[in-house]
Amino acid sequence: ESFINLALEKNVLLMEAMHYQYHPALKDFFRLLEQAPLGSLQEVSVFLRYYRPTAAHDIRLSRELKGGSLMHLGCYCLDALTKIIQQPLSFTNLHVLKQTDQVDLACKGNLETSDGRIKASIYFDFSGHVFNSGVEIKGEKGYLRLHSALSPTDFCPQEPKD
Numbered sequence: 001e002s003f004i005n006l007a008l009e010k011n012v013l014l015m016e017a018m019h020y021q022y023h024p025a026l027k028d029f030f031r032l033l034e035q036a037p038l039g040s041l042q043e044v045s046v047f048l049r050y051y052r053p054t055a056a057h058d059i060r061l062s063r064e065l066k067g068g069s070l071m072h073l074g075c076y077c078l079d080a081l082t083k084i085i086q087q088p089l090s091f092t093n094l095h096v097l098k099q100t101d102q103v104d105l106a107c108k109g110n111l112e113t114s115d116g117r118i119k120a121s122i123y124f125d126f127s128g129h130v131f132n133s134g135v136e137i138k139g140e141k142g143y144l145r146l147h148s149a150l151s152p153t154d155f156c157p158q159e160p161k162d
Contacts, residue, residue, distance in 0.1 A: 020149070020150045025148075029135070030084075037142065038138070038144060040140045041138075044120045045120070045136040048073045048125075048150045050124075050126055061103050063102045069105055074122065076124075077150070080135060085120065088114060091109055094108075094109035095107060107125075108122065133150035134150075
């Protein structure tokens with residue numbers, strides 16, 4: 001609450017750091033989805049793999065601070081799902097695939113809308129050596145995939161400037 005009061009006092013914007021949603025490729029992706037080229041959505045899948053934190057006291061792996069892949073990576077996957085589906089979702093299952101010191105390192109889960117018409121899946125993982133992500137959507141009229149959807153900072157080599 002003190003952050004909210006400080007932001008109000010200083011008249012500055014305070015927001016969660018869901019930076020991926022402001023990347024131009026993702027903005028274009030959402031504009032395309034608004035045109036409903038896929039018809040009714042049937043399935044949506046989102047994944048995010050990120051480097052495993054290596055610092056001894058990294059908060060992302062702290063059990064006491066509720067760290068782990070669900071809290072650090074899963075929130076991005078769930079945020080993307082809710083923006084795409086635009087309906088409340090419920091988990092049908094969630095599995096911890098890897099863990100250490102009672103902190104999850106990789107999880108997968110399935111969700112669905114209350115009417116069961118749209119199925120969704122998420123996968124997130126502190127893989128150790130990869131940073132990638134993606135969104136896949138299946139609709140009644142087709143299929144759409146966006147690579148690097150939640151990790152728009154992929155390295156793109158450029159020619160050196162003179």
